[in-house]
Amino acid sequence: MYLPPNDPLVTELVRLAAEIPVVDTHQHLNAEEPMELDLCRMMLSDYVNTDLTDAGMTPELREWLLDGSVPFGERWAKLGPLWEQVRHSSYAEVHLRTLRAHYGATDLGPGEVEEVSARLTADFAAPGLFRRVFHERCGIEVVLTQGNCRQERDPRFAWVARPMDGFNLAPDGSFATAARGMGVELASADDLVPAMDAILHGHHAQGAVGFKMAALPWRDATKEEIAAAWEAARAPAAANDPYLRCPESWPVLNSLYVSRIATLAAELDIPVAVHTGAPWTNWLDFSAWEPTALIPLLQRFRETRFDLYHAGLPYGTPLSMLGKAFPNVWLDLTWAHIISRELARRSIAEWLDLVPTNKVLGFGGDNQNPSVVLTYGHLEIARENLAQVLAGRIKYSGMTMTQAEAILRAWLSENPRRLYRA
Numbered sequence: 390m391y392l393p394p395n396d397p398l399v400t401e402l403v404r405l406a407a408e409i410p411v412v413d414t415h416q417h418l419n420a421e422e423p424m425e426l427d428l429c430r431m432m433l434s435d436y437v438n439t440d441l442t443d444a445g446m447t448p449e450l451r452e453w454l455l456d457g458s459v460p461f462g463e464r465w466a467k468l469g470p471l472w473e474q475v476r477h478s479s480y481a482e483v484h485l486r487t488l489r490a491h492y493g494a495t496d497l498g499p500g501e502v503e504e505v506s507a508r509l510t511a512d513f514a515a516p517g518l519f520r521r522v523f524h525e526r527c528g529i530e531v532v533l534t535q536g537n538c539r540q541e542r543d544p545r546f547a548w549v550a551r552p553m554d555g556f557n558l559a560p561d562g563s564f565a566t567a568a569r570g571m572g573v574e575l576a577s578a579d580d581l582v583p584a585m586d587a588i589l590h591g592h593h594a595q596g597a598v599g600f601k602m603a604a605l606p607w608r609d610a611t612k613e614e615i616a617a618a619w620e621a622a623r624a625p626a627a628a629n630d631p632y633l634r635c636p637e638s639w640p641v642l643n644s645l646y647v648s649r650i651a652t653l654a655a656e657l658d659i660p661v662a663v664h665t666g667a668p669w670t671n672w673l674d675f676s677a678w679e680p681t682a683l684i685p686l687l688q689r690f691r692e693t694r695f696d697l698y699h700a701g702l703p704y705g706t707p708l709s710m711l712g713k714a715f716p717n718v719w720l721d722l723t724w725a726h727i728i729s730r731e732l733a734r735r736s737i738a739e740w741l742d743l744v745p746t747n748k749v750l751g752f753g754g755d756n757q758n759p760s761v762v763l764t765y766g767h768l769e770i771a772r773e774n775l776a777q778v779l780a781g782r783i784k785y786s787g788m789t790m791t792q793a794e795a796i797l798r799a800w801l802s803e804n805p806r807r808l809y810r811a
């Protein structure tokens with residue numbers, strides 16, 4: 390049960406939440422540099438691109454809308470009707486809230502859209518955008534990012550490494566190159582674990598506060614299976630595209646790397662962040678990231694702290710139960726608030742029923758550089774989702790305002806700091 394946004398209990402909780410120095414648990418930001426961007430291009434760089442594609446935007450039209458040499462008005466004449474079809478989605482609400490708060494929009498009608506876009510262009514072109522977005526507009530103190538971004542103040546950035554991205558066993562592929570850089574030559578299957586460990590230690594030495602992976606089925610592989618998988622992955626037929634041509638070997642090799650990630654994360658006292666559930670663009674088979682696939686991994690690596698992203702949406706309830714069954718699991722609302730406000734609020738209510746309040750992380754922006762300003766609208770929605778559910782608890786279940794405020798403080802600030810030692 391949750392209360393409407395205009396209920397006085399909700400507005401008071403939103404006010405209290407806005408005073409909390411937030412830890413943003415998940416962004417994809419690279420180093421800040423001034424960008425040439427307009428409203429069309431920002432929308433097509435953001436999750437709302439998925440909705441616009443569903444509404445009928447073809448790849449050819451998308452290409453044309455991204456062409457900055459075509460006047461903005463001409464492009465918006467084509468994009469506007471598609472926007473009307475998606476404007477009630479949670480992704481679209483992020484845009485509306487951000488554009489209203491900082492770029493003078495009211496309803497994004499034809500009379501104002503060009504001016505709004507021009508203000509956005511000016512904001513992206515002016516230096517200091519990250520400080521304006523995170524520090525001045527959002528009250529975010531620490532940002533955990535998976536991109537190459539190491540600014541040090543206002544906000545403070547911390548890096549979560551993505552070792553699996555470079556896992557390609559072609560002889561001169563990114564994995565072999567990274568291993569060589571750490572002094573390990575890949576000559577046989579016996580070199581895999583030393584290479585993986587060296588790369589992971591290298592990430593940690595460069596400042597990684599966590600390792601990131603995706604929820605995939607995991608199992609302990611035998612030495613023979615690993616040797617066979619290595620041979621298959623190194624065969625000439627696999628050289629150009631090892632990920633696709635060895636469907637039998639990659640689950641074994643991925644499982645091996647995940648085992649090393651989980652083992653070293655525990656030794657290094659850093660968490661493993663895991664993508665669960667939702668697709669970030671069209672046509673992806675999101676059933677691949679169904680969260681209960683993680684159960685064997687969670688059972689095997691009990692000393693490793695796992696940060697499960699995105700509330701598992703749309704597999705919200707199974708993910709909620711992972712937080713109850715496994716003491717090594719933390720539940721993270723990053724991105725969930727805007728995948729669907731409704732599903733996120735359901736998860737919040739389930740977590741209050743199911744898991745201790747010290748095991749939840751309340752917000753992560755999950756933007757890239759061209760959509761970074763949207764962190765503002767996203768955080769506003771996050772505060773409101775949390776406040777609506779907590780206000781319901783106050784009204785109907787005897788929670789006090791002080792207790793609700795303590796939960797907001799834990800979820801938005803204290804728990805992520807503790808989990809990431811950040």
Ligand SMILES: [Zn+2]
Nearest residue numbers: 415416417755
């Ligand atoms: Zn992400």
